[in-house]
Amino acid sequence: MKHALTVIAISTALAAGTAQAQTTTVPPTGEPRAGRYVAGLGGWTFGDKGSQFFGVEGGFAWTPDLDVFVEGGRVRDAAGQGIHDAANIVATGLARIQPGVIVETRQPAVFFGGGLRYRLRLGHSRAEPFLLGGAGFSRVEQDVTFLAGGTDITGTLDQWGVVLGTDLSGSFTAGHIVAGGGLVMPFGRQTFLEVSYRLMRIFAEDEGITANRGGLGFGIRF
Amino acid sequence: MNRFPAVCALAVLALAGAVAACGRKSPVAPSEAGAAAGAASPLTASVGAPRPLAPAAGAQIRNADQPVTLIATNGFSTKPGAVYTFEVATDAAFATKVQTKENVQESGSGKTSVQLGALAAARDYYWHVRSTAGGTTGVFSQTFKFTIGPAVSLGAPSPIAPLNGSQTGARPTLRVGNVSRSGPAGALTYVFEVATSSAFTTVVASATVPEGAAETGFELPADLPANTTFFWRAAASDASSGVAGPPSAAQSFTTSLAIDLARVVYLRGPNLSTWKQTGRIIAIDQDGSAAANGYMCISFTDPGWPGAKWIYGGDDPNFEIFANQWYFANINGIWYAGAGEWLYRGGGTCKAGQGTRTIGPDSGFGEPFTSWVPRVGELVGYAVTASARALPQMATVQERTDVVLYPWHDTSIQPFHGQTVIEFAR
The missing domain is CATH 2.60.40.10 (Immunoglobulins)
Structure with a gap:
């Protein structure tokens, strides 16, 4: 959690410093800028497990170089190594009774958070790189399925002498931090495309979950 | 002045703080933090039930073999530090529990055991076990029944x-x-x-x-x-x-008068210390008086020794003997012995001519046995063997009875005032 605080503090300090230094700065392009935006994002996650994600982000310009944003979305499977290890322990134990037990694990995560986006200037280019940092909450679902001979026995595990804990069932909510960067490419007067990479670290209780989100987005400024 | 950006920045900081606080859902007091570090986790473990191992289902246990030790094959859990609960009841539904052993630490050997206290004899018992780990209490295992035998x-x-x-x-x-x-x-x-x-x-x-x-x-x-x-x-x-x-x-x-067969001086016949004892003396009945013809009856369990063809001639060319009586005399602290009367099947176990004054001279054993005159009450040794007097011509098997000591009787010298036949109890 110290890392999260550090990232947030640095981001905030950076944002504040930049805001103070550039409060009078005019965008080099000289184009009028809309103060708010909303964008849809989607893409792939990689890290502990490869998957997909989608989400929505919105924000406004706090200063000419700094946006405040909020985001929400869903990662289809953010499963970390911890749930795999725990599920395999159970599957191995079950296999002692019934050979051929296999287990499938997924950890879908719904996330919501916010943060700051710092826009970098590239001369007169319309493309606009940015760095971002933020924090939020994720609700992670423990989706574990045990199969014996192809039959789902997850619902009858008590008959096999197994009781699943919350490490392999239910869901939990944990804080997360996010950091990353990307490139905004405006087209038209209000629309833009975005390519971004965001490292999201969910502070699950037993073992953190890392989701590297690389995606594309389409947005509108207004 | 638009204050909205500042409010949003504060909101971001508040959000970050909340995220930081979210890192631990179960806060602990500072004094407890050290002990709880790494252990206090809101995600509970998944556990699999242990399996009963011993006593096996249906086991019969002698009452004398108590205390009973329950042994279970370890279950599994996704977090370490499992503890086990063993329950013993007198009914399969565990309505009447007689012993419960809780917080039994899981053994690293793969099998966890616990020793029970004394159980009442002559009863059936049922036992099962479950594990608890990482905040999750598992289900009980299948139930095994065992029986404690009666008290004797x-x-x-x-x-x-x-x-x-x-x-x-x-x-x-x-x-x-x-x-x-x-x-x-x-x-x-x-x-x-x-x-x-x-x-x-x-x-x-x-x-x-x-x-x-x-x-x-x-x-x-x-x-x-x-x-x-x-x-x-x-x-x-x-x-x-x-x-x-x-x-x-x-x-x-x-064993003051014991006969050590390895130290006996054998005057006639083989050294019996190497012969296998396959029969035993049942009774001795003997009288050294001349009036009684010096009869000597040595009854014994007949092991079925084979007959040896008689080599000294006679009317019946098929005549066989199968055993010999043996006499042992302690003369000056040394036991002397020899094979005596022949025994043939159908001829009984009594022989005449073993009088007080004839057993020595007539034995043919040689000195000092020839000069031996047993005293009344003197302990004399008796045995019966397979054919042993004319070896090797009449050899069969090297087997014998035990050797018993029996006081010499002679009614012409001292009448009996009691038991005349000694039966050797077994």
Whole structure:
């Protein structure tokens, strides 16, 4: 959690410093800028497990170089190594009774958070790189399925002498931090495309979950 | 002045703080933090039930084998530090639990066990086990039933013979009165021990024999050293219940007149110390008086020794003998012996001519046996062997009875005032 605080503090300090230094700065392009935006994002996650994600982000310009944003979305499977290890322990134990037990694990995560986006200037280019940092909450679902001979026995595990804990069932909510960067490419007067990479670290209780989100987005400024 | 950006920045900071706080859902006091670090986790473990191993289902356990140890094959859990709960009940539904053992640490050996306290005898019991780990209590395992056998108690045998201070031969028969018992005892056995000290630290002979009708005896299978004091005792045991009773009071005896077959001087016939004992003397009936023709009856269990063709001629060319009587005389502290009268099947076990003044001279054994005249009451040794007097021509098998000592009788010198036939108890 110290890392999260550090990232947030640095981001905030950076944002504040930049805001103070550039409060009078005019965008080099000289184009009028809309103060708010909303964008849809989607893409792939990689890290502990490869998957997909989608989400929505919105924000406004706090200063000419700094946006405040909020985001929400869903990662289809953010499963970390911890749930795999725990599920395999159970599957191995079950296999002692019934050979051929296999287990499938997924950890879908719904996330919501916010943060700051710092826009970098590239001369007169319309493309606009940015760095971002933020924090939020994720609700992670423990989706574990045990199969014996192809039959789902997850619902009858008590008959096999197994009781699943919350490490392999239910869901939990944990804080997360996010950091990353990307490139905004405006087209038209209000629309833009975005390519971004965001490292999201969910502070699950037993073992953190890392989701590297690389995606594309389409947005509108207004 | 638009304050909205500042409010949003504060909101971001608040959000970050909240995220930081979210890192621990179960806050602990500072004093507890060290102990709880790494252990306090809101995600509970998944656990799999242990499996009962022993006592196996349907096991019959003798009451004497208590305390019972329950052994379970370890279950599994996704977090370490599992503890087990064992329950024992007198009904399969565990409505009447008689013992519960909780917080039994899981063993690293793969099997976790716990020793029970005493259980009442002659009852059925049911047991199961479950594990708890990482905040999750698992389900109980399948239930195993076992039965504790009935309670049996045995008394101490009462020594009959030889009692303290007795003089015996080399192979005395140890006899005890059967023990008292309570409970449904099975077939009893008795362990006899012979030792050189009353502490029984050096046991020179021991045997387990089945219980007799009213008394139980044990005949030593090998000769004890002569002129030595020994101690003996016996204890009963019931294999079915596993109960062993207390030993009898130790008794002593001395083999003062024992015959050491390896040290006997054999004047006629082979050294019997290497012959296998396959028969035993049942009774001696003897009278050295001339009026009684010096009869000598040595009855014995007939092991079925084969016959040896008679080589000294006669009317019947198929005549065979199968045994010889043997006489042992202690002359000046040395035992002398020889093969005597022939025995043939159908001819009985009594022989004449073994009078007080004829047994020596007529033996043909040679000196000093030839000059030997037994005194009334003098202990004389007797045995019967397979054909042994005309070896190797009439050799069959190298087998014999035991050698017994019996006081010489001569009614012409001293009339009997008691038992004339000694039956050797077994």
